[in-house]
Amino acid sequence: MPPTTPQYCTKGHENPSGSRFCLHCGEQMLSATAPQGIYSGLILGNRYRIIRQLGQGGFGRTYLAADVNRFNEYCVLKEFAPQVQTSAVLQKAEELFAREAGVLYQLQHPQIPRFRELFRVNVEAKDYLFLVQDYVEGKNLFSLLHSRQPPRLLEAEVTQLLLDILPVLEYIHSRGVIHRDISPDNLILRDSDSRPVLIDFGGVKQIVATVSQLAQSEAGKAAPPATLLGKVGYAPNEQMRTGTVYPHSDLYALAVTALVLLTGIEPQSLIDPRTLSWQWEQEVNVSNTLATILNKMLQPKMSDRYQTAREVWQALNSTPEHTLAVAPVYTGASVINTYQAPISSSAPDDAGFPIGKTILGFLMLFGLASATFWGVGSLLQSTNVSPSPIIETPPPVASISPSITPTPSPSPQLSAAESAIANALIARRQNLGIDENYYFNVINQLFWAKYPTSSQGRKLTNEPADSQNRVQWYKIADQLLTKLETISVTSRQKLGSYTKADRDRAVQAINQVFVGSRSLYDLTDATFFGLFPDQKGKNFANQPIGQIWNAIAQDKASNIIAGTAYEKIAFAPGSTSVQLSGSLNPGEGKVFVAQLALGQLMQIDLQAEAQVLISVYSPTGKTVLLEDSAIRAWSETLPEDGYYEIVVVTNASAPMDYQLNLSVEDKAPEPIIEPSVPETPPTPTPTETSPSQ
Numbered sequence: 001m002p003p004t005t006p007q008y009c010t011k012g013h014e015n016p017s018g019s020r021f022c023l024h025c026g027e028q029m030l031s032a033t034a035p036q037g038i039y040s041g042l043i044l045g046n047r048y049r050i051i052r053q054l055g056q057g058g059f060g061r062t063y064l065a066a067d068v069n070r071f072n073e074y075c076v077l078k079e080f081a082p083q084v085q086t087s088a089v090l091q092k093a094e095e096l097f098a099r100e101a102g103v104l105y106q107l108q109h110p111q112i113p114r115f116r117e118l119f120r121v122n123v124e125a126k127d128y129l130f131l132v133q134d135y136v137e138g139k140n141l142f143s144l145l146h147s148r149q150p151p152r153l154l155e156a157e158v159t160q161l162l163l164d165i166l167p168v169l170e171y172i173h174s175r176g177v178i179h180r181d182i183s184p185d186n187l188i189l190r191d192s193d194s195r196p197v198l199i200d201f202g203g204v205k206q207i208v209a210t211v212s213q214l215a216q217s218e219a220g221k222a223a224p225p226a227t228l229l230g231k232v233g234y235a236p237n238e239q240m241r242t243g244t245v246y247p248h249s250d251l252y253a254l255a256v257t258a259l260v261l262l263t264g265i266e267p268q269s270l271i272d273p274r275t276l277s278w279q280w281e282q283e284v285n286v287s288n289t290l291a292t293i294l295n296k297m298l299q300p301k302m303s304d305r306y307q308t309a310r311e312v313w314q315a316l317n318s319t320p321e322h323t324l325a326v327a328p329v330y331t332g333a334s335v336i337n338t339y340q341a342p343i344s345s346s347a348p349d350d351a352g353f354p355i356g357k358t359i360l361g362f363l364m365l366f367g368l369a370s371a372t373f374w375g376v377g378s379l380l381q382s383t384n385v386s387p388s389p390i391i392e393t394p395p396p397v398a399s400i401s402p403s404i405t406p407t408p409s410p411s412p413q414l415s416a417a418e419s420a421i422a423n424a425l426i427a428r429r430q431n432l433g434i435d436e437n438y439y440f441n442v443i444n445q446l447f448w449a450k451y452p453t454s455s456q457g458r459k460l461t462n463e464p465a466d467s468q469n470r471v472q473w474y475k476i477a478d479q480l481l482t483k484l485e486t487i488s489v490t491s492r493q494k495l496g497s498y499t500k501a502d503r504d505r506a507v508q509a510i511n512q513v514f515v516g517s518r519s520l521y522d523l524t525d526a527t528f529f530g531l532f533p534d535q536k537g538k539n540f541a542n543q544p545i546g547q548i549w550n551a552i553a554q555d556k557a558s559n560i561i562a563g564t565a566y567e568k569i570a571f572a573p574g575s576t577s578v579q580l581s582g583s584l585n586p587g588e589g590k591v592f593v594a595q596l597a598l599g600q601l602m603q604i605d606l607q608a609e610a611q612v613l614i615s616v617y618s619p620t621g622k623t624v625l626l627e628d629s630a631i632r633a634w635s636e637t638l639p640e641d642g643y644y645e646i647v648v649v650t651n652a653s654a655p656m657d658y659q660l661n662l663s664v665e666d667k668a669p670e671p672i673i674e675p676s677v678p679e680t681p682p683t684p685t686p687t688e689t690s691p692s693q
Contacts, residue, residue, distance in 0.1 A: 113199055166312055609652065611656060
């Protein structure tokens with residue numbers, strides 16, 4: 001590595017090469033080098049800055065990187081590095097990876113890391129092939145298990161894990177994808193919401209094995225037998241022997257994972273090597289229900305197992321403590337239900353694993369704090385639904401927790417027409433990649449605000465008397481989805497998890513092109529209030545709808561960086577004026593930046609309809625020269641040197657044209673007025689006198 005190459009800590013701070021500790025935050029620095037030309041600080045393809053190596057497996061190394069085009073958002077680069085790297089091998093690898101990437105790209109689920117791209121780059125005359133995916137910050141279940149003393153999870157925790165992950169398996173299986181490698185180290189407990197995330201799909205590893213065999217064949221070596229993927233002890237016998245996989249193959253591996261988490265013992269020590277029968281029940285005591293379910297998932301004969309994730313979920317959900325409420329989850333064409341845990345035990349345990357964490361779906365009309373809806377469970381499956389009291393105001397996103405245990409009660413069926421509406425909304429939300437819990441929180445907030453008398457002090461049920469209220473709720477949900485469609489996929493997927501740190505990163509990114517937070521917020525406000533005009537003047541920052549403002553801000557920052565909402569003003573040589581024109585769609589805006597000097601006179605002439613507003617900010621932001629102003633002609637002497645920001649936005653409901661005439665001149669010096677000097681009075685001419693006088 002060149003000695004001048006900087007090092008970066010995990011927070012992205014730049015440090016001189018060879019630094020042992022970060023000069024900014026004090027973090028101990030990892031080695032700045034990595035094998036074969038990939039090192040900390042290297043930027044691949046002008047986009048991905050390597051932060052550190054995460055690990056190394058049979059297919060190559062895995063790196064944590066920052067996407068410099070996405071505000072240094074973390075991502076994972078999985079390198080494919082066969083031992084033989086001829087052009088034919090790499091070409092074949094790229095073809096196979098592209099096919100698998102197409103499958104991964106279709107998996108849009110909040111508990112699966114989003115696939116970004118297949119990325120090929122040349123470093124020091126060597127080709128590299130990477131799969132790029134979202135980075136999941138959290139601890140895998142293997143690490144969590146071994147952080148316990150003794151290394152075991154409680155039955156409630158394991159049951160919750162199964163109920164959390166089974167809908168994910170139903171989702172991928174419905175799309176013809178089998179994971180093939182489920183185990184504790186491929187399930188990450190995400191820090192942001194304590195939900196398990198499924199990583200490392202076996203299809204990629206199968207391609208690696210296939211290409212490795214091709215590489216050995218090209219090198220003149222005898223090709224080894226086909227590699228059969230799956231962890232020994234976790235994968236069922238038919239998968240290890242023939243490579244044949246079915247949805248119940250994943251369910252088998254999930255059951256083994258549950259056993260390992262319950263006992264803290266690896267599977268090879270829980271199975272009799274002669275009879276292949278499981279001997280796990282002597283290691284831990286669990287309920288008869290869970291034991292029966294796990295044993296059925298582990299049957300050696302394939303036809304004796306549960307065949308779908310739905311079947312396992314329904315078996316788990318049939319126990320009395322799991323029948324409080326049901327709701328649809330991520331399924332695409334079909335609808336299955338998910339589980340609302342016992343509300344009385346919602347707090348996480350000491351290790352942060354959620355015990356009884358509430359997972360609500362379409363039942364969340366009135367938020368997690370009240371856990372009620374009108375009985376969509378009857379639409380989805382014949383299951384009791386329990387209404388509960390309504391609270392007066394929606395709770396902030398960050399502090400929602402269930403508090404009331406409802407009593408099950410029968411609920412009538414919804415009509416076919418209403419069922420169709422509900423299913424359509426479910427499908428739309430899934431296709432948009434919007435987090436389920438967040439989605440219902442924000443609809444509830446909007447519903448409460450618009451119909452306070454309909455929802456306060458009473459229960460909204462699926463009875464005919466509440467049909468009109470349900471219609472209004474559906475309308476709000478439909479309108480919300482239409483508005484969220486205008487937000488980018490990346491920003492939508494983070495709804496419900498935005499923090500101040502996200503805003504700060506966006507501001508830091510636009511600072512690089514001399515744009516400040518005021519301009520970013522002007523663009524964001526224009527779009528947000530165009531979508532939600534009723535939010536003007538309200539303190540929505542800590543409400544669910546405030547997350548939409550944050551998502552829009554991320555998009556606006558991206559637009560500024562990309563140049564679609566940003567322009568740097570350049571005056572022609574010898575000219576002191578410039579004419580700028582364009583058209584703004586409803587709720588849109590643009591930032592213009594000009595480097596000017598203290599004492600110059602700026603003059604602005606804006607030709608546009610009254611709905612087009614203008615703001616002017618000084619370089620340091622200390623002086624607001626104009627803000628959301630309808631003034632059309634303006635001039636002022638500039639108070640400082642630097643980059644001035646001129647923001648034009650529209651609050652019109654139709655596209656608006658504008659023409660901005662800007663001139664900047666050095667102020668003419670004040671004329672110097674000489675001090676007036678009083679004239680000297682004339683000296684009187686002496687009168688000639690005669691000597692005699």
